[in-house]
Amino acid sequence: MQQRRLGTSGIVVSEICMGTMTFGTQAGKEMSFRIMDRSLEEGIDFYDCAELYPVPPTPELVGLSESWVGEWLATKPRDGVIIATKVAGAAHGWFNPPVRSDKAALDRNHIRKAVEGSLRRLRTDYIDLYQVHWPDHGMRPEDTLEALDELVQEGKVRAIGVSNEDSYGLMKSLWTSDAHGLARYDTIQNNFSLNNRRFEDELSEVSRKEKVSLLPYSPLAGGVLSGKYNREQLPEGARFTQYMTSTAPRQRAMAERFANERCLASTARFIAIAEEAGLHPVTMAIAWSKQHDFVASTIAGATNEDQLGVIFDAAGLILEQEILDRIDEVSREIPYPMG
Secondary structure (H helix, E strand, O other): OOOOOOOOOOOEEOEEEEEEEOOOOOOOOHHHHHHHHHHHHOOOOOOEEEOOOOOOOOOOOOOOOHHHHHHHOOOOOOOHHHEEEEEEEOOOOOOOOOOOOOOOOOOOHHHHHHHHHOOOOHHOOOEEEEOOOOOOOOOOOOHHHHHHHHHHHHHHHHHEEOOOOOHHHHHHHHHHHHHHHOOOOOEOOOOOOOOOHHOOOOOHHHHHHHHHHHHHHOOOOHHHHHHHOOOOOOOOOHHHHHOOOOOOOHHHHHHHHHHHHHHHHHHHHHHHHHHHOOOOOOHHHHHHHHOOOOOOOOOOOOOOOHHHHHHOOOOOOOOOOOHHHHHHHHHOOOOOOOO
């Protein structure tokens, strides 16, 4: 398992990160602990949480994933495990998170309450990487960055990052940090996969030039790239199987975005490429993700122990140029299948 630096921080992490957003919904407590134990044994020392997890977020379950990670973390040497978590974004945006009486904001008051809650649930006195889950472009960036900088100065947070951000927002925040002498974002966590390559359009250049590492989430496009939605029968218990029949508009929209006909068509071709190369499609998808020079660690997820082997197989794997060229050909012929 290779190690890579987060931005220009002092934090070095495994090239694969284990996500925890299903811990408490699709994965029970015992299974979640087994997934983390197996991952650590394989050299994965980086675990990503959020105050909102598990997904889909509900008032009853919010914070449960952090609590389970914290209980597990208490049995490990703290300095040997790198923990990332996130503060929920603004309540008036694309989604109203069920925290702080549905009034979440990215100001000092809410960030303080969020980090104290996360520290308590994670049973630790510091968080290695603290991230803004989604930005609020309508507020002053210094209001958010000053609050985050205070946490770094106090030793409660080692490094900061942002998620679901665009080029404008990232550059505006970096400029603000530089102009005011505040802590700088070292990472950006965005959706990036074979079926969603939009990060390469503009953000990859910002990432390279400004030394802000990408932490790709959903490298399997929500599990679609495993091929399980290409079968005649939808997989029982799978996330988008549930979302397709959900009465919640947001969940149904996500299912349509991730598992539409164009996504399934491109996935079928990627599976063929992987099979001809003697690789599992999951292994190829994760290897492709972490092979980009702007990527620090690719966030994989699992709901049961049986899914882990093909994830671990991507560690240290470098795809040959012929495979990369064939992947690019699919992306040219079926561009942006996720929109």
